[in-house]
Amino acid sequence: MSSFLKVDNVTMQFGGVTAIDSLSFEVQKGQIYGLIGPNGAGKTTIFNIITGNLHPTKGRILLNGEDITGTKPNKVVYKGIARTFQNIRLFKSMSVLDNILIGFDARAKYSYFEAILRLPRYFKYERELKEKAYELMEIFGISQFADYFATELSYGNQRKVEIARALATNPKLLLLDEPAAGMNPNETADLSEIIHKIKRDFDLTILLIEHDMKFVNAMCDSVTVLDYGEKIFEGKPADAIVNEKVVTAYLGDFTHA
Amino acid sequence: MTLQIFLQQLVNGASLGSMYALIAIGYTMVYGVLRLINFAHGDIMMVGAFLTYFALEASMPFELSVLVGIAGAIIIGILTDKIAYKPLRSAPKISLLITAIGISFFLENLFTVLFGSTPKPFHAPEYLTKIFQIHGIYLPISVIIIPIVTVAILAGVLWILFKTKQGIAIRALAFDIETVKLMGVNADKIIMIVFAMGSALAALGGVFYAISYPSIDPLMGIIVGLKAFAAAVLGGIGSVTGAVLGGFILGFTEIFVVAMFPDLGGYKDAFAFFFLILVLLFKPTGLMGQDLERGRF
Amino acid sequence: MNKIVRNLILIAAVIAFIIFAQNTIEPYDLRIINNIAIFLILALSYNLINGVTGQFSLEPNGFIAIGAYFTAIMLIPTETKVDMYALVDPAPVILQMHSSFLVAIITGGIAASFIALLLSIPVFRVRGDYLAIVTLGFGFIIRIFAINNPEYTNGALGLNDIPQTANLYWTGGIALVAFIVMIHIIYSKFGRAMKSVRDDEDAATAMGINTFKMKTYAFMTSAFFEGVGGGLLASYLSTITPDQFSFLLTFQLLIIIVLGGLGSMSGTLVATILVMGGMEMLRFLDEEINIFGLHFDAHPGMRMVVFSILLIVMMLFARKGLLGDRELSDIFKRKKSR
Incomplete structure (x- = not known):
């Protein structure tokens, strides 16, 4: 079976510091794959390499067999990759509806002049995409907040808006950067349910970064554990918890913290 | 161009470049710590x-008067930061940039x-x-003294930045203000x-300008400031040595282009602008700058 | 549907006011209204790049100058040009340029827009604040070019006897068009994209938005209307000189958009009226004052001291201006939905 996402021998150096060292792992289609490790292990760096925000010093990123290394961040979206951010980054001055519409906007095929002159295609696409945005908000249970500013929502709901916004771009691979961070147990349970649901409904492959081993254990089919930019474990999450190297890495992190 | 004229223009360029360099340092240091033009x-x-x-x-x-000017500029510089x-x-x-332009316009009109x-x-x-002359070169003494004083002062500035605790903190702040704060450095201090140093150097640059032209007016800072900023970008914004280099390059270019192509004299004030555009097109980090935008996530 | 009816009524009311004002109001007051209309065009477009897209630019004076010169050159009759160019003979192309008023102002707009495109390439490729300094520099450069190319611009003497075609039908009508265009941009995927660039450029990119393109669209649109506004200004004043397009012009517009709220077009409308009115009323500050037997000398620049303090104070204490980044209609809508 060929892998859906392949991180192939990626090295990332900043100045003289090696943030990622010859890292390889593969995500199969339809998996929820976890990328875990203590703070500063290089998890977000890998995300930024996959999304084109960083250009790796060495190595390649393959999506469905296609080399996408160095594709510009805004083009990566059209390859079918969408992301969320570690510290929720919604468009603060915009309504929830507009935040989500941004994700859909690539599908609005009207030109600048058609918008200015309000030609028929403007109305057609605006109506269509607004309907789709409401459908998506229904799935997340946030449609009653459509006209609110994104920042007026609770933390858990903001996270939902962010994931919905990413989904609106019609991705095949969804990258979630610490989706459960800062959430209470109820919100976390709610979130896991939604992630499973959208994975099914939208036929997604999900790569997520997490710090919380419990959440990972409940969510992921497979994990890679990073420490100081190196892979120290790959396999089932249940095995990771009892792996000596993993435990040491985490304990080390706790003692430092 | 005879050798005499060449040497004469070389000294003139160094003198003009000194002025730009002194002012450019303030731009580059403030940009380094606050990301503010x-x-x-x-x-x-x-x-x-x-x-x-x-x-x-x-x-x-005269010497005391220069000190008065420097002291006054330091006070205004620090007050600007504290109040605005x-x-x-x-x-x-954008709020910060608007306020900065407001302060600029306020001082000019006041x-x-x-x-x-x-x-x-x-x-x-x-x-x-x-005026003194050697081998047919006629120059006012100030043109010789300005670059010498400038180089001495720049050596002092570099010493502060690289050898003193405060200087190292300034350079660290340019990379990551949050981390430096966490390390217990008083960022506000x-x-x-930074504002004090930048303002002092700018005041000195202003005095050199006044000696060279030799007149002053309330709008004199606009075009010189613009050029000095271009010099800072040319050298690599955030880098003090880069700002100095950029200042001198700009000074020499202005003098020599006008000397060689007198027809372009009217466009003298536009060179800096074209430098700025060229740098942004081909080497946005400037000659000696690092990419200050890295590590945003 | 009643939204459309409401908008049509508003538009009809504005048109009725324009016709009424042009035909009945005294020349002095009409001058103020014309000024407001022209500044409204300029401020609305300035707000698109600064407020809506969040890219701090100090562009207007440069683009207004371009529009004004193009329009002036295309409107002044050939014989007049031959007499007017006193320093050197006008270039042949200057003598050939001639067109109707509408074509002239649109050409001015397109020229400004084209320059904006050229500036976009170096400026928007890098993230950061270079736009402000490059546009500030551009405002000075354009003056240097106007002075140093007398065969095109008549140098420091400037151009006069520009036919006074612009009246309130033109200024008010184009202000109305500019307002509608801006609103149409804001409430479309382009407006959303521009706002997203302002709010969080990285997140916008992650949503597939080409931020370079959106900034360039906003900048070119802004420049187009600055150019058109410059053309109207040239025709309305009937004389232009390089010194007229100083940074002061940009500063006035900056005050307007900050007061109205960065990103709010209806706020800009209100603020234009307030600031232009305020400018008229504070005119006495620049002149000599005799009050209670006390005599104060004329202080040109005093108004600008007051306005720069106003700008700084607003930034420090009332950053959102009158309306923040919302439109009047949004505020009514939100009241209802709660």
Whole structure:
């Protein structure tokens, strides 16, 4: 079976510091794959390499067999990759509806002049995409907040808006950067349910970064554990918890913290 | 071009470049720590020149008058930061930039209202303005002294930045303000030092300008400030050595292009702008700069 | 549907006011209204790049100058040009340029827009604040070019006897068009994209938005209307000189958009009226004052001191201006939905 996402021998150096060292792992289609490790292990760096925000010093990123290394961040979206951010980054001055519409906007095929002159295609696409945005908000249970500013929502709901916004771009691979961070147990349970649901409904492959081993254990089919930019474990999450190297890495992190 | 003229222009270029370099340092340091283009910086230079002028008019000795100008510029520079920039540290960047342009416009118009817009003659002491000649080269002494003083002062600035605790903190702040704060450095104090140093150097640049031209007016800081900023970008914004290099390159270019192509004399003030565009097109990090935008996630 | 009816009524009311004002109001007051209309065009477009897209630019004076010169050159009759160019003979192309008023102002707009495109390439490729300094520099450069190319611009003497075609039908009509265009941009995927660039450029990119393109669209649109506004200004004043397009012009517009709220077009409308009115009322500050037997000398620049303090104070204490980044209609809508 060929892998859906392949991180192939990626090295990332900043100045003289090696943030990622010859890292390889593969995500199969339809998996929820976890990328875990203590703070500063290089998890977000890998995300930024996959999304084109960083250009790796060495190595390649393959999506469905296609080399996408160095594709510009805004083009990566059209390859079918969408992301969320570690510290929720919604468009603060915009309504929830507009935040989500941004994700859909690539599908609005009207030109600048058609918008200015309000030609028929403007109305057609605006109506269509607004309907789709409401459908998506229904799935997340946030449609009653459509006209609110994104920042007026609770933390858990903001996270939902962010994931919905990413989904609106019609991705095949969804990258979630610490989706459960800062959430209470109820919100976390709610979130896991939604992630499973959208994975099914939208036929997604999900790569997520997490710090919380419990959440990972409940969510992921497979994990890679990073420490100081190196892979120290790959396999089932249940095995990771009892792996000596993993435990040491985490304990080390706790003692430092 | 004869050798005499070449040497003469070389010295002129060094003198002009000194002025740009001194002012560019303030831009680059403030940008380094706050990511702010301090539009008021050129006007701080103007304030320094004016205060020196008034001290001279009050028959103070020249050296003391320069110190008065520098001290005044430092005070205005620090006050600007405390009153107008500090409350906006966590505000959107655009608010800070608008405030900076507001301060700039305020200083220009305040000085126009108070002292009129007509240029005032600046009387430097005779030992600076006297013309001397060697081998057919005629130059005012100031043209020799300005680059020498500048180089000495720059050596001092670099020593501060690389050898003292405060200097190292300034450079660290340019990379990551949050981390440096966490490490227990008083960021506000460091920022104050940056404004003080930048303003002092700008005032000195202003005095050199006043000696060379030799007159001052409330709007003198605009175009010089713009050029010095271009010099800072050319050298690599955030880098002090880069700002110095950029300042001298700009100074030499202006002098030599006009010397070789007198027809372009009218466009002298436009060179810096084209430098700026070219740098942004081909090497946005400048000659010696690092990419300050890295590590945003 | 009643939204459309409401908008049509508003538009009809504005048109009725324009016709009424042009025909009945005294020349002095009409001058103020014309000024407001022209500044409204300029401020609305300035707000698109600064407020809506969040890219701090100090562009207007440069683009207004371009529009004004193009329009002036295309409107002044050939014989007049031959007499007017006093320093050197006008270039042949200057003598050939001639067109109707509408074509002239649109050409001015397109020229400004084209320059904006050229500036976009170096400026928007890098993230950061270079736009402000490059546009500030551009405002000075354009003056240097106007002075140094007398065969095109008549140098420092400037151009006069520009036919006074612009009246309130033109200025008010184009202000109305500019307002509608801006609103149409804001409430479309382009407006959303521009706002997203302002709010969080990285997140916008992650949503597939080409931020370079959106900034360039906003900048070119802004420049187009600055150019058109410059053309109207040239025709309305009937004389232009390089010194007229100083930074002061940009500063006035900056005050307007900050007061109205960065990103709010209806706020800009209100603020234009307030600031232009305020400018008229504070005119006495620049002149000599005799009050209670006391005599104060004329202080040209005093108004600008007051306005720069106003700008700084607003940034420090009332950053959102009158309306923040919302439109009047949004505020009514939100009241209802709660």
